[in-house]
Amino acid sequence: MYKIRSHKLVIGQTGIDFVASPNTGGALDPKFLVIHFTASGPSSDIAKYFSNRQAKVSAHVVVRRDGSVIQCVPFNVVAWHAGLSSWTAKDGERYTGLNRSAIGIEIENWGPLRKSGSGWVSWTGSAVDASKVVEARHKNGGPVCGWETYTDAQIHATIDVAQAVCSHYGLTEIIGHDDISPGRKTDPGPAWDMAMFRAKVFGREExxxxxxxxxxxxxxxxxxxxxxxxxxxxxxxxxxxxxxxxxxxxxxxxxxxxxxxxxxxxxxxxxxxxxxxxx
The missing domain is CATH 2.30.30.40 (SH3 Domains)
Known part of the structure; x- marks a missing residue:
């Protein structure tokens, strides 16, 4: 579905929505794809937030709950999404500060939730529909809590974007923010089926x-x-x-x-x- 032209996503000959972020570094030679959640609700406009210099954070792509995709940073430019981070690649090479070597996708999602009476609320106190919550313990430890599920539209859109990115840049490793910053970050969390996602992106034979x-x-x-x-x-x-x-x-x-x-x-x-x- 998506292609990449001049380091930006396009569909056919048309570029997708682009909301430029000033929160960028130098040139990026991507080695990894990192998946995040935004820790935000449906009314938040994360791409617009990234366009604010005072935010001091950005990502290359934002995927909204309805599956719409917005790009904020070209794929050959460093975005500020990974922070303090490290990862050992499949070839044994150790990377630190993965902003310099990773493309970041932010998926709109509340992340961890807490019980409130008979329901669930986000870190802001906003109620979350219980039918859209799974209870699980994070793979890096911590208590069992609620996690907002990702929509089918988001999953399909993120697969499409990731396939385009990995194919164009020759990426073979997809990792979570919780992989590169364990203990500090929990995204994309237990509600994101990373094993299925990787298999779909890399097209393993059924x-x-x-x-x-x-x-x-x-x-x-x-x-x-x-x-x-x-x-x-x-x-x-x-x-x-x-x-x-x-x-x-x-x-x-x-x-x-x-x-x-x-x-x-x-x-x-x-x-x-x-x-x-x-x-």
């Missing part, structure tokens, strides 16, 4: 095995059922770097077979998809 790698410094519990309270199947979590084949999806959960050193399935169970990255 009839081939989905092989993923556990990415969790503290390991990943494998459970008898697709829920956080279910019995664990092993006394210790799967170590960081464990390779698995994904057989089945249920929400953010994945039914997997754990591969042994020979690359053969050893045992199976349910794990949370937020802790898996494409292998």
């Amino acid at each position: 009839d081939g095995p989905e092989i993923f790698v556990v990415r969790s410094p503290t390991g990943l519990n494998i459970r008898a059922e697709p829920r956080a309270s279910a019995q664990t199947l092993r006394p210790v979590p799967l170590p960081d770097g464990t390779r698995v084949i994904v057989h089945e999806h249920e929400g953010n959960w994945r039914f997997v077979s754990v591969l042994n050193e020979a690359g053969q399935p050893d045992f199976s169970g349910w794990v949370h998809g937020s802790y898996l990255t494409e292998g």
Whole structure:
């Protein structure tokens, strides 16, 4: 759907809405795509906020709840979206301050929510429809809380944008803000199915095995059922770097077979998809 011309998104011959942000750095040679949430409600205009120099923050693209896409910074220019951050790439090279090496997509979403009576409210106290909330613990720790779900329109639009970006710039790694700034940031959070998103963007064959790698410094519990309270199947979590084949999806959960050193399935169970990255 989207193409990139002169480092800006276009549909056919027409550029998408562009709201320029002054909050930029120098030239960008992108190596990664970073996914964020805006921590904002439907009435907020994040692209307009990014256009304010006093905001001192920006991202390359904003995806609204209705799936509309706004670009704020050309893809060859540094945007201020990552902050204090670090990441070890697949080739082992260590990156810090990922503004200098990453394109950022901000998806309109409240993020974490708290209980209020029988419902849920955002950090601003705004009520959030309970049908649009999932309860989960963040992969980096913390209490179980509510998280606003992402709309189908957002998911499809973000996949389309990411496919264009990754294809044009040769990117092979998509990461969350919570991956590069663990403990400081929680976006895109448990409501964003990162494993599914990566698979869709990179076009893995539907009839081939989905092989993923556990990415969790503290390991990943494998459970008898697709829920956080279910019995664990092993006394210790799967170590960081464990390779698995994904057989089945249920929400953010994945039914997997754990591969042994020979690359053969050893045992199976349910794990949370937020802790898996494409292998």
